[in-house]
Amino acid sequence: MNLSAHTTSQLLAAYNAISGQNIARFADRKTAERRVSALFETNRGAIEQLLAPASAPVAEPTKTVEAPAVVAEDEALDVPAFLKKGRAANIAAIAEVLPEPVKAPKAVKPAKARKPRAEKAEAPAKRARIEEEAVIVTVIANPKREGSRAHARFALYREGQTVKEFMDACVAAGFPAAEAKTDISWDRRHGFIKVEG
Numbered sequence: 001m002n003l004s005a006h007t008t009s010q011l012l013a014a015y016n017a018i019s020g021q022n023i024a025r026f027a028d029r030k031t032a033e034r035r036v037s038a039l040f041e042t043n044r045g046a047i048e049q050l051l052a053p054a055s056a057p058v059a060e061p062t063k064t065v066e067a068p069a070v071v072a073e074d075e076a077l078d079v080p081a082f083l084k085k086g087r088a089a090n091i092a093a094i095a096e097v098l099p100e101p102v103k104a105p106k107a108v109k110p111a112k113a114r115k116p117r118a119e120k121a122e123a124p125a126k127r128a129r130i131e132e133e134a135v136i137v138t139v140i141a142n143p144k145r146e147g148s149r150a151h152a153r154f155a156l157y158r159e160g161q162t163v164k165e166f167m168d169a170c171v172a173a174g175f176p177a178a179e180a181k182t183d184i185s186w187d188r189r190h191g192f193i194k195v196e197g
Contacts, residue, residue: 130185134162136193137194153175
């Protein structure tokens with residue numbers, strides 16, 4: 001078992017219980033591992049009992065022994081002298097007696113709320129078919145750009161002529177019948193002409 005697999009709060013609880021001190025927190029993770037390792041060397045039996053799995057019988061805790069004096073050069077770091085050599089071995093020994101860390105269950109993401117489906121828009125009304133016998137009753141002044149093909153076709157409208165007569169006039173002027181049909185629909189929708197019948 002690896003000492004780094006345990007939380008700093010687990011190491012703090014073990015340190016406080018064995019040392020008899022009541023420190024609120026370690027300065028950092030490295031300090032926590034170093035102090036627990038030092039405490040382990042001096043109080044191995046007590047730590048083994050404290051960190052033993054819950055199913056194992058717990059023996060009476062042994063008397064707490066003070067950690068060795070701090071070496072002067074490491075005084076600021078609070079590193080016991082015997083930890084200057086063999087730190088990896090100390091950590092490995094502690095790792096053997098620490099319980100496996102408990103993994104928190106994975107958080108379940110809440111399901112995304114579905115957006116309500118928008119109602120389908122009604123299909124546009126089908127355009128009424130213009131019969132060839134329908135009569136063009138109103139024509140306004142030519143609104144098309146002068147010199148364009150559309151302007152030339154619009155000039156062929158005559159009030160009182162049927163749709164067929166307009167289409168024939170367009171074909172005679174050299175325009176395709178399809179363009180004449182398109183013009184009648186466009187011009188009627190835009191109010192340029194009125195068709196009855």
